[in-house]
Amino acid sequence: AQKVTQAQTEISVVEKEDVTLDCVYETRDTTYYLFWYKQPPSGELVFLIRRNSFDEQNEISGRYSWNFQKSTSSFNFTITASQVVDSAVYFCALSEAARSNDYKLSFGAGTTVTVRA
């Protein structure tokens, strides 16, 4: 069963538009961690944000913000005032604390974001 679902395959926006990426996760653990990673065209995986299951406070960090809702098992990510350099594949990921391999990341399929100038 897919633990992390990113329903949006591709999103295309014009520069300065906001972009919201959807992520729905599935777990039976009460303690877990959710992440967003970015993979630009150069190929590396860049850590963006992490949220613990016991902290539902939503935050803003620069142009990034996230909306974590346990009630709907969603962890959405927003880029405000997008820039061309934001063009990348964005992955949502889950790690579950109760597992013996509690660092293991279950990744979603990724959402390709294209920001046009």
Next chain:
Amino acid sequence: EAQVTQNPRYLITVTGKKLTVTCSQNMNHEYMSWYRQDPGLGLRQIYYSMNVEVTDKGDVPEGYKVSRKEKRNFPLILESPSPNQTSLYFCASGLDRGKTQYFGPGTRLLVL
């Protein structure tokens, strides 16, 4: 600079020729792991290590070996590479707090 490094970044080889992809981190992380990324299959864990001399299989360990003799290094060994191991490989390391993993730049492997 805190980082995870991998070498080589690109490699073309032939079936059956043993190869090693090195991974090193300078953050004193206890946890290290290897993932492969394939179109349509996404990112999958190959092996992981909780600490020195402690390694275990991930989801797709067949055809791979690893070792963890030192805390900073976690090489991935392909004893007899096959074309189905053509992939983009990532090494990662992590701290206990928050379980965040930081990834290396990736190694693109082509097995002919």
